[in-house]
Amino acid sequence: MERKYKNIKLIVSVVDGIITEDMCPIDELGNVPYKSFYMRDFESINELKKHFKFVFLSGDNKVTYHLCKRKQIPFFWANKNSKFKTKADCMTEIRTKYNVNPDEILFMGYSISDIECAKMCGACVCGIDASNGIKNVAVHSGKVIDSFGGTGLLSYLYEDILYPEIRAREIEST
Numbered sequence: 001m002e003r004k005y006k007n008i009k010l011i012v013s014v015v016d017g018i019i020t021e022d023m024c025p026i027d028e029l030g031n032v033p034y035k036s037f038y039m040r041d042f043e044s045i046n047e048l049k050k051h052f053k054f055v056f057l058s059g060d061n062k063v064t065y066h067l068c069k070r071k072q073i074p075f076f077w078a079n080k081n082s083k084f085k086t087k088a089d090c091m092t093e094i095r096t097k098y099n100v101n102p103d104e105i106l107f108m109g110y111s112i113s114d115i116e117c118a119k120m121c122g123a124c125v126c127g128i129d130a131s132n133g134i135k136n137v138a139v140h141s142g143k144v145i146d147s148f149g150g151t152g153l154l155s156y157l158y159e160d161i162l163y164p165e166i167r168a169r170e171i172e173s174t
Contacts, residue, residue, distance in 0.1 A: 004123065005106060005165045008105070009098075010098050010104060011105075012056075012091065013108035014114055017109075017127070017149035018041075018108050020035050021148065021149055032060070035064065041152060041155055044154045044158040048154070053098055053100075054073065056075045057078075057090050058075070058076075058078075059079065061075075077090070087114060087116070087117050088120065101122075105120075105123070108124075108126060108157065110130045110131065111131050112131045115133040119137060124142045125142040127147055
């Protein structure tokens, strides 16, 4: 069995388009009052955190920041007015903070703004509705999951992609 994810130590996932459908209400002032999250993914995140470091990365800190804080999930966000101007700036900080090499990172991306991050990592996984640029990276370094964002992509990542790797690591350590 090929172990494509053998070196993975850190999972970095964007939020919108992975645990949301990337659709949210915006009021006339540009505020996002709420987002709909696929809650089963949080159970899978808890399982993933037993074996890997896990962080969220976003271009939006509204709603998501507070959710991540409540769920105790590290959260990085990029904004043209913040320390990290782009998601790639965040990825550089994440790699430094967690002291990992690119081949030790699995990235879950969705949009055009995620392509640069995906190229900075050893593996990329995305849903079928991700931008073509992300899918191109995932085809060569990971997997395109045949599901849409907001429908359990992180659950699929845990149950069908990484669980076999977790089992192989457990067998090796005995």
